[in-house]
Amino acid sequence: MNRKRLGRQTVALSNPPAVIASANIGGSMEGRGPLGQWFDEWNEDSFFGQKTWEKAESFMQKQALRRALDRAGLSAEQLDYVFAGDLLNQCIGTSFGLREFGIPFYGLYGACSTMGESLALAALTIDGGFAERCAAMTSSHFCTAERQYRMPVPYGSQRTPTAQWTATAAGCTILAADGDGPRVTHVTCGKIVDKGITDASNMGAAMAPAAYDTLRAFFRETNTAPDDYDRVVTGDLGELGHGIVRDFFARDGIDLGENFLDCGLLLYDRKGQDMHAGGSGCGCSASVFNGYLLDQLRRGVWRRIVFAPTGALLSPTSSFQGESVPGICHAVAVCA
Amino acid sequence: MNRKRLGRQTVALSNPPAVIASANIGGSMEGRGPLGQWFDEWNEDSFFGQKTWEKAESFMQKQALRRALDRAGLSAEQLDYVFAGDLLNQCIGTSFGLREFGIPFYGLYGACSTMGESLALAALTIDGGFAERCAAMTSSHFCTAERQYRMPVPYGSQRTPTAQWTATAAGCTILAADGDGPRVTHVTCGKIVDKGITDASNMGAAMAPAAYDTLRAFFRETNTAPDDYDRVVTGDLGELGHGIVRDFFARDGIDLGENFLDCGLLLYDRKGQDMHAGGSGCGCSASVFNGYLLDQLRRGVWRRIVFAPTGALLSPTSSFQGESVPGICHAVAVCA
Numbered sequence: 266m267n268r269k270r271l272g273r274q275t276v277a278l279s280n281p282p283a284v285i286a287s288a289n290i291g292g293s294m295e296g297r298g299p300l301g302q303w304f305d306e307w308n309e310d311s312f313f314g315q316k317t318w319e320k321a322e323s324f325m326q327k328q329a330l331r332r333a334l335d336r337a338g339l340s341a342e343q344l345d346y347v348f349a350g351d352l353l354n355q356c357i358g359t360s361f362g363l364r365e366f367g368i369p370f371y372g373l374y375g376a377c378s379t380m381g382e383s384l385a386l387a388a389l390t391i392d393g394g395f396a397e398r399c400a401a402m403t404s405s406h407f408c409t410a411e412r413q414y415r416m417p418v419p420y421g422s423q424r425t426p427t428a429q430w431t432a433t434a435a436g437c438t439i440l441a442a443d444g445d446g447p448r449v450t451h452v453t454c455g456k457i458v459d460k461g462i463t464d465a466s467n468m469g470a471a472m473a474p475a476a477y478d479t480l481r482a483f484f485r486e487t488n489t490a491p492d493d494y495d496r497v498v499t500g501d502l503g504e505l506g507h508g509i510v511r512d513f514f515a516r517d518g519i520d521l522g523e524n525f526l527d528c529g530l531l532l533y534d535r536k537g538q539d540m541h542a543g544g545s546g547c548g549c550s551a552s553v554f555n556g557y558l559l560d561q562l563r564r565g566v567w568r569r570i571v572f573a574p575t576g577a578l579l580s581p582t583s584s585f586q587g588e589s590v591p592g593i594c595h596a597v598a599v600c601a
Numbered sequence: 602m603n604r605k606r607l608g609r610q611t612v613a614l615s616n617p618p619a620v621i622a623s624a625n626i627g628g629s630m631e632g633r634g635p636l637g638q639w640f641d642e643w644n645e646d647s648f649f650g651q652k653t654w655e656k657a658e659s660f661m662q663k664q665a666l667r668r669a670l671d672r673a674g675l676s677a678e679q680l681d682y683v684f685a686g687d688l689l690n691q692c693i694g695t696s697f698g699l700r701e702f703g704i705p706f707y708g709l710y711g712a713c714s715t716m717g718e719s720l721a722l723a724a725l726t727i728d729g730g731f732a733e734r735c736a737a738m739t740s741s742h743f744c745t746a747e748r749q750y751r752m753p754v755p756y757g758s759q760r761t762p763t764a765q766w767t768a769t770a771a772g773c774t775i776l777a778a779d780g781d782g783p784r785v786t787h788v789t790c791g792k793i794v795d796k797g798i799t800d801a802s803n804m805g806a807a808m809a810p811a812a813y814d815t816l817r818a819f820f821r822e823t824n825t826a827p828d829d830y831d832r833v834v835t836g837d838l839g840e841l842g843h844g845i846v847r848d849f850f851a852r853d854g855i856d857l858g859e860n861f862l863d864c865g866l867l868l869y870d871r872k873g874q875d876m877h878a879g880g881s882g883c884g885c886s887a888s889v890f891n892g893y894l895l896d897q898l899r900r901g902v903w904r905r906i907v908f909a910p911t912g913a914l915l916s917p918t919s920s921f922q923g924e925s926v927p928g929i930c931h932a933v934a935v936c937a
Contacts, residue, residue, distance in 0.1 A: 269730050269731055270681075270731065270732070273678075273681070273705065274705050276731050316922070317922050319918055319919070319922060320922065342609075345606075345609070346790060350710055352691075353916065353918070354690040354691070354916045354917070354918060355688075355690070355710070355712065355914065355915065355916035355919075356710045356914075357914070357915070357916045357918065357919045357924075360793060360914035360915075360919075360927050361919065361924060361927070363793055364793050364795050364927050366793075367792050367793075368792060369609065369610050369790035369791065369792055370790070370791065370792060370793055370929065371709070371711075371718060371721075371722060371790060372709060372710040372711045372712075372718070372914075372929070373707070373708060373709060373710060374686055374691065374692045374708040374709060374710040375707075375708045376691065376708075382707060382708070385707075386707060386722070389725075389726060389729060389731055390725060390729075392729065393725060393726075393728065393729020393730065393731065394605050394729065395605055395606065395612050395725055395729065396606070454682060454705035454706070454707060455705065455706065456703050456704060456705055456706060457696060457699055457700050457702075457703075457706055459700050578691065578692075578693070578696035578708075579691065579693070579696075580689065580690045580691035580693045581690070582655055582689070582690060582693065583655070583691075583693045583696075583697065586652070586653050586655060586656065588693075588697060591696050591697070591700050593706065593708070
């Protein structure tokens with residue numbers, strides 16, 4: 266066993282890279298939600314001044330990266346790699362968003378776990394000595410996701426009670442070998458977990474077993490307990506999925522307590538904004554992490570968190586063909 | 602500059618990981634082509650015994666990984682990570698192919714550059730000391746790609762002369778810190794390059810500038826020339842794209858010569874099998890690398906090659922919305 270590997274899934278970084286800058290951007294629902302003050306910018310216009318919603322999603326990634334670079338005082342040329350992806354077919358939100366920057370790019374597909382996956386790979390790449398500075402980034406857009414996965418928004422389809430609301434948002438983190446900021450200390454890579462859920466409108470339930478699997482591996486391999494962290498935050502399990510993970514841990518005799526949160530439950534007003542089971546989408550955990558969560562760490566409100574975004578690895582085609590919904594969850598520990 | 606980084610895009614691996622095993626699988630066109638003897642298995646049935654072509658593509662990935670693990674004498678539990686992705690929406694070829702293995706998984710989207718991207722990240726992860734053994738894998742299927750990107754095969758659509766034929770194939774490489782086999786010595790990460798090509802039936806032309814950009818960076822940063830390698834092999838530029846890269850280098854006064862090959866031009870019989878501009882798809886370069894190319898290195902016919910698969914980062918939606926086709930190319934150097 267290599268000294269850096271604590272177990273099958275978890276790596277303890279030898280020189281934990283610092284979050285030297287971050288940025289996020291949202292739509293009107295996100296800007297008007299309870300985390301509105303933690304958005305760097307948000308827009309009333311779901312098109313963000315572009316001609317299509319897909320171009321709007323690319324625009325959000327571009328803005329998030331530009332703003333994060335500005336904050337870090339870096340030019341695009343000073344960034345070694347970008348790790349990014351999104352939910353759109355062939356990840357066009359990312360490809361077209363990044364096109365003009367000319368930064369070496371590793372494209373990812375981790376569904377809504379992408380913020381965790383990109384942070385994990387960016388941290389490993391820096392800790393391995395292959396880069397000084399990397400960006401991790403992702404996005405989602407309510408209207409592009411509805412059109413692609415369900416029905417075009419103008420159809421006005423009814424949503425089921427277990428459905429979640431895909432966030433219109435993007436987030437970007439810049440990690441660096443040197444510099445000040447919260448540090449990524451551990452990375453836990455997820456496995457694909459499929460417990461046979463076939464309801465594509467209940468992704469929280471489909472992803473919960475993956476969240477449980479990765480968080481359990483994280484605590485076991487780091488020899489820590491949920492109590493050792495100020496917050497343990499999943500990505501977009503929503504009300505149902507989040508409750509399932511809590512139940513799974515309770516069966517193991519572990520109470521996740523009040524500090525167990527979910528970005529999908531934080532992003533919107535659960536009463537005033539009717540999002541059913543909660544928020545979802547790559548942009549949900551990306552915008553919450555790159556706004557509210559990092560701010561609490563920077564201001565010293567929290568010292569140590571686990572950030573564990575989950576993804577549902579389905580497609581409309583796999584659902585049409587009767588397949589169940591596999592999930593995955595990648596976790597990172599971040600210390601102030 | 603870190604000692605491992607030779608330049609902005611290229612890393613020289615300190616302890617080049619070895620290819621300890623590889624496997625590939627193809628369809629009937631691939632099995633009957635000039636590289637047929639280098640396929641571990643190929644099937645007359647485009648469904649590979651499955652109910653749908655998408656499930657067939659997942660089956661190919663499963664088979665390739667199983668066979669590579671068998672060859673390496675490893676169980677799935679002994680593999681630290683899999684880096685994989687494919688062309689299908691939400692990369693379901695990979696998710697459903699890998700589902701039963703329970704191996705920590707980083708999902709990628711690099712379009713047809715995925716074999717290069719997955720090899721690059723697997724090599725970096727091992728060289729960084731984060732893993733002992735990683736798999737790099739990808740696939741494509743003619744019928745799933747036609748249905749998704751163009752027209753369902755039963756429609757019998759005419760193909761344009763510049764069109765390429767998506768390979769029905771998968772390939773898997775197992776890299777290890779210790780062991781015997783050809784070694785990955787250098788990794789060059791590509792940038793997104795978009796020269797404004799809007800013809801989605803001429804992907805070779807769209808990807809050629811990215812191949813030129815990455816290969817030029819590779820030679821410059823490693824301080825080598827094409828002549829220093831027994832073969833320089835692109836992924837699936839096809840006849841047009843390959844010629845364009847040759848022309849670009851010629852303008853720089855560099856003759857790529859007879860050793861400049863393309864997997865898309867090797868996989869099929871250019872006269873007997875009418876594939877128009879050549880083969881394409883993630884499975885094209887994956888199956889050629891994990892069959893013919895590695896075999897030549899193992900047998901000592903070649904000592905040193907550059908393998909540089911290219912990807913076109915478009916989607917049908919981006920084309921419908923008038924976007925051009927951005928390309929990317931990731932390169933690895935492999936020594937016997």
